[in-house]
Amino acid sequence: MKSVKVGVIGLCVAMALSGMAQSDAFAPVKDAIRLANAEALSRQFNTSVDVTLDGPVTTYSRAQAKLVFQKFFDQNPVAEFAVVHTGSSKGGLQFALGRYVSGSQRYNVIIRAREQQSSFLVHEISFTKEEK
Numbered sequence: 001m002k003s004v005k006v007g008v009i010g011l012c013v014a015m016a017l018s019g020m021a022q023s024d025a026f027a028p029v030k031d032a033i034r035l036a037n038a039e040a041l042s043r044q045f046n047t048s049v050d051v052t053l054d055g056p057v058t059t060y061s062r063a064q065a066k067l068v069f070q071k072f073f074d075q076n077p078v079a080e081f082a083v084v085h086t087g088s089s090k091g092g093l094q095f096a097l098g099r100y101v102s103g104s105q106r107y108n109v110i111i112r113a114r115e116q117q118s119s120f121l122v123h124e125i126s127f128t129k130e131e132k
Contacts, residue, residue: 025120026083026096029111033081033100036073042066045122046114052126054107072127076102081109094120106130 032041045062052058053072060068080101088094098109112124 025094025113025115026086026111029096029113029122030081030083030098033098033109034078036078038066038070038073041069044113044120045125046116049122050124052124052128054127054129057124057126076100076105076107078102100127 029041029044032038032044042062042065045065048059048061049065050057050059051065051068053068078100081098083096083098085097086095092115094113094115096109096111096113098111100107100109107127107129110124110126110128111122113120113122
């Protein structure tokens with residue numbers, strides 16, 4: 001009976017640590033968006049990234065995406081950004097759902113990342129305006 005309790009406690013600790021590692025994977029992305037820092041954000045991108053800024057999906061190189069986000073942040077200065085949920089798929093894809101506020105405009109944000117060479121790189125990022 002004692003070994004079952006130890007096993008259950010160990011499993012709970014492992015799940016908690018896994019959740020912390022998962023949420024930490026998005027820490028540099030969250031910080032970059034909160035600071036409207038396109039340079040720092042682009043460092044978290046894969047060599048190409050699918051970007052949606054309230055329109056169709058467009059695939060950009062890391063350098064192109066940096067310029068796209070610089071323009072977006074200039075035109076939509078961040079008032080608030082928060083990640084409201086993180087998770088992962090069975091295939092290892094990590095995702096974060098967030099909310100970006102700029103003036104009176106609110107955006108739902110979806111970020112998808114994969115682990116590559118022991119770090120997580122963003123493969124897709126989407127900002128979609130909330131309907132009023």
